Amino acid sequence: MxxxxxxxxxxxxNQETIYVTQKAIENASTKLNIKMFGIAMAIGFIASTISKCEFKTYVGNEEIKGSEYYLWNIEPNINESSSQFKRKLISQLLFFDEALIVEVNGQLLVADSFYQHEFAVAENYFTDVTVKDFTFNKSFKMSEVMYFKSNDMNIRQLxxxxxxxxxxxxxxxxxxxxxxxxxxxxxxxxxxxxxxxxxxxxxxxxxxxxxxxxxxxxxxxxxxxxxxxxxxxxxxxxxxxxxxISDIQNITKEAFDRIAQAFKMPPALLRGDIAGIGEITDNYLTFCIDPICKILYEEVNRKRYGKEFLKGSYIKVDTTSIRHIDIFSISEAFDKLIASGGYSVDELRVKVGDNPLNTEWSTRHWMTKNYSDIENIEGGESDE
Incomplete structure (x- = not known):
């Protein structure tokens, strides 16, 4: 050139006159990429949140920590921790509106790319399944994989x-x-x-x-x-x-608000506002996190347990571990939950991150004397 x-x-x-600017000389015409920055922030926020969830496993309606629990909460495969695995899964699901998990030699792998062959009645299958730089030279039936779908429309394109x-x-x-x-x-x-x-x-x-x-x-x-x-x-x-500068800030704020709404996040949370954080967090968990966890819950249970689900064997995505709990701020609530018989001491200790005592009395449910059966209360009134 x-x-x-x-x-x-x-x-x-203009003929022999040249207009020079400092920015032109520096060649520093960098454009802010709002959409990718905002989308990446939102997806990263949600993925990190769900990675904190504990996948609890039950057999016969009794909580069991076995190989299935270890697979989902500690080591899904030899190259990833459970947190890395969950973040990748959620990121794929939110960015592409779909995600695929294949099981190979007892390891769970999130596919980076794949192609789905869809049918009306016959079973769908997947080809060109790629994980990192390896592409499987086989097809996977729908019944052999866990396939997650978030929306019918591509949210990223919109x-x-x-x-x-x-x-x-x-x-x-x-x-x-x-x-x-x-x-x-x-x-x-x-x-x-x-x-x-x-x-x-x-x-x-x-x-x-x-x-x-x-x-x-x-x-x-x-x-x-x-x-x-x-x-x-x-x-x-x-x-x-x-x-x-105010113009740029206002436009960026508006764009971030639209991105947050698309992912059903409170816009204030994505912007980092801390005013009213308690209510904001409740809305975030209810409208953003819980629906995604429901998608995981349904697909994992129907593929890993099938109709054994009806016999009390299933996986539960526990979102209560997302919140940071200050035991001193909830001491009254803690006492009320025990006094009403709703939870045992050990169950609440686990909720706040402590180890259970595993004693006879700590696993029992208690109720204070001021609680009584309503029939007894009515009977007592009629005897007076």
Whole structure:
């Protein structure tokens, strides 16, 4: 590419007058990618939240910690911990609206890509299943895998189309900010550089090196050859304004709010606001986390347990471990749950992250004397 072809991207040429800006010299026209940043933040937030969930296993309605429990909560495969595995699973599910787990030699693997062959009545199957850089040279029947589907529509594509409009507005705000903040000047040439290689080389050095150093330095001078006249442009146009920064912040906030709503997250949570965090967290768990955990619960149970589910053998995704619990702040509630017979001491100790005592009395359910059967209360009143 010739010098003048290159400069057309950065300068406005008017006969032999060239308008120079600091940002053009630095070639720093970086565009904020709001959509990918916001979507990645939201998905990462949700995936990290669900990775904290405990997958409890039950046999005959009794909680059991065996090989299935170990598989989901400690080591699903030799290369990933359960947290890494769950984060990848949820990230695939939310980003692509679908995710696939295959079992190979007793290991659970989340596929990076796959192709599903769908049928109306016959069993679907999957081909081109790839995990990292390995592609399986076999097909997997639907009954052999765990296939998770979140929506009928691709949320990512809808978000991209929506956020593109915000990025256009943001690009305008960025351009306004750069124009208001950059130093500007005009170079007038007494002759055209066309056909004069030496003069073109001098211009190359001037724009690529000398002006860059001149704009970056706190105090500087610059040498101009004969036939060049540079005039610094001052005035209000070169002063930075906080309004441009506010424009960018407001547009970014609006885009983040739309992304959060698409994932059913409270927008304040994605923005990092802490006001009313208790209520925000409750909404987040109810409308965002619980539906995703329901998808996991249904597919894992129908594929891993089948109709044994009816006999009390199943996996439960326990979301209570998501919240951080301060035992001193819930001491009254803790006492009430024991006094009402709702939970044993050991059950509540597990809920708050302590080890169970595993004693005869700690596994029993207790009820204080002020609780009584309603029939006894009515009978007592009629005897008076």
């Amino acid at each position: 010739g010098f003048w072809d290159w400069t057309k991207n950065f300068f406005t040429e 978000l991209v189309e929506l956020i593109n409009g915000y990025e256009e507005l943001n690009g305008m705000a960025e351009g306004k900010y750069k124009r208001s903040g950059g130093r500007k000047g005009i170079i007038k040439l007494s002759k055209s550089p066309s056909g004069d290689k030496k003069f073109q080389d001098e211009l190359n050095d001037l724009f690529n090196n000398q002006f860059k150093n001149y704009f970056e330095a706190e105090n500087a001078v610059i040498h101009l050859s004969n036939g060049m006249d540079y005039t610094e442009q001052g005035g209000e146009a070169t002063k930075k304004s906080t309004s441009e």
